[in-house]
Amino acid sequence: MTAHTTAHQTNFQKLIEKNHASVSLRRKVTNAVMLSVTGLMTILALIPLFWIIGYVVYKGGQYINLDFFIHTPRPLGMEGGGVLNAIQGTLIISGLASLIAIPPAILAAFYAANNPNTPLGVVLRFSTDVLSGIPSIVIGLFAYAIIVKPMGHYSGFAGAVAMAMLMLPTIIRTTEEMLKLVPHTLREASLGLGAPEWKTSISVVLPAALNGIMTGILLSVARAAGETAPLLFTALGNERYDLGLIIQSGIAQKQGFFEILKRVFDQPVDSLPLTLWKYAQQPYPERIEQSWAAALVLMIVILLINIFTRLWVESRKRRLQG
């Protein structure tokens, strides 16, 4: 390039040529420095994640065994015993919380997405932001006041209500965002065929947004399943809780479906994070060991929910794209 210097060059072109070498070197050095800094920080950010996972797998893996999954806790000093009660508790509390939270959350999100500028839509958006900022322990306390106290006893139901309140804002916001991503032209195509709004929402908009909505729901379930605070004074914990026994004795006493269901939810229930928290503060080595194992199981449960979500979304995406 420098060889072609001619009288026709403008001053600007001459300047560029003169500075070319130094500018180019500086650019390369800056690039190399910034790339290594950002790369290093990325690795730093990943360290806690892998450290936690590695440590829990190492500690928990030593004490985990089949008994751990199929037995309720045994008294101290006795061999074996597990956390079946906590696994079951986590599942039924999350399940009931989902049933309570998902339908209103999705319908509210539809309202907000379709009527974004109405007073109710604005209030909803603002309130979900506020609700998602409320500490989970406060939500637990609230559930204690409105359910545990009037009923006179702790229960899995109260725990599920607290957890549902925790899930509500996340589901509303993710669902609303996903609905807004559905192209306007899809709605128009359906309305243009003469379909009413509600029909369009159910049979066109919802399926188009379902992947994102499901992802939002399951991630919020996974998040809630790991919460301890809202369950402390609602579900409380129950070392003798055993779904199998409740159902068996219910059938033996010829109780109906709803009576059994009532017994399932109307008594204190344990959960994995609760068990972890309680065991970790006891002075007995075997309880500490079981606490690590409970941590591992909790992580596996949440990981499974995540993996299941991604697989489901992927397969549905493939089916829709053909």
Added chain:
Amino acid sequence: MDNHNENQKSKEQGKAAMNKMEIKDLAVFYGKFRAVTDIQMDIQTNKITAIIGPSGCGKSTLLRSFNRMNDLTPSARVEGQILLDGENINVPGVDVVDVRRRIGMVFQRPNPFPKSIYDNVAYGPRLYGVRRKNDLDEIVEKSLKQAALWEEVKDKLHQSGLSISGGQQQRLCIARALAVEPEVILMDEPASALDPISTLKIEELMQELKKEYSIVIVTHNMQQAARVSDYTAMMMLSKEGERSGTVIEFDDTKAIFTRPKDKRTEDYVTGRFG
């Protein structure tokens, strides 16, 4: 053509000299803004009517008022008369669902539902209560054949409507509109997102479809308007400095392109060709 189609012949005789649609003194407002004004236009039965004009002159807005799609825009208001077979559909109390069934719409970008090809076409008929599988099968096959898509998709009816090419998707959208047996089809730049070969297929298809339907097409592409349409409406902003679009000339397509009466039409048409 008519010799081959007795049915068609009697239909045309029955409606001889009758316009499918008549637009009288139509104006569309967005809030206080008058987007489209003073439209007088006839849509003839079994003809293709093109609406051309520069961007932003209200072509799509006008088209969307024909089947009351502007109802969906909260601030929009449509004044004037829109007669469908002599009956004004732009009055309160008219069944909008029925209007949209009789006047179907195809959009700028192919927008199949995220459902199977079959379910895309069956969506409309199901809305109107067709439930029996045999009936639906028949409608789906007939509509896909009319849209010249049947041969290409008959072995994968239960694959996603999104799995086929863009041109095929647009024909699927046409089949979906045809499945509810409309009388008029509104097309809003139906080929602007497609490659030339797919565009050609859509244009050929329109020639087939006009034997049974009345078609209105909005297009940016003047060659396309010249190729496919029988009548052309030229739209422009009504006056210098004003933002309302209106039809400045409406005539035989040949006349519009060879001996336009309005100077602005001539400038627009020749400017693009030259």
